[in-house]
Amino acid sequence: MVTLQTLASSDLIAAALDQGYSLIDTAEFYNNERDVGVAIKQSSRRREDVFVISKWWPTSAGAKGVMDSLDNCLKHLESSYVDLYMIHAPKDGCCAEAYRALTQAKKEGKI
Secondary structure, eight states, X not given: OOOHHHHOOHHHHHHHHHTTOOEEEOOTTTTOHHHHHHHHHHSSSOGGGSEEEEEEOTTSXXXXXXXXXXXXXXXXXXXXXXXXXXXXXXXXXXXXXXXXXXXXXXXTTOO
């Protein structure tokens, strides 16, 4: 099966952006945030014209874990913000601290 994961490359993503795609769904778990960041820079699109979604995989504990992951995401994307940052596959009781941290990240302009 061919997926974005098996073909992940900044050239393919940049070509999609240049053809009019305006939403990119990435995630820490997919390991493609760097490719997305490079692709946005390679494409003719401005960052503010691309809606970027990323997700935190809740393996790193609590507020510090989600904030570290978000900061790494922003570094990989070479961006100061993502448009939407979600908790990937949340389980009962796992994420209250993480949710509070994400509301703070929103106030800081990271989301």
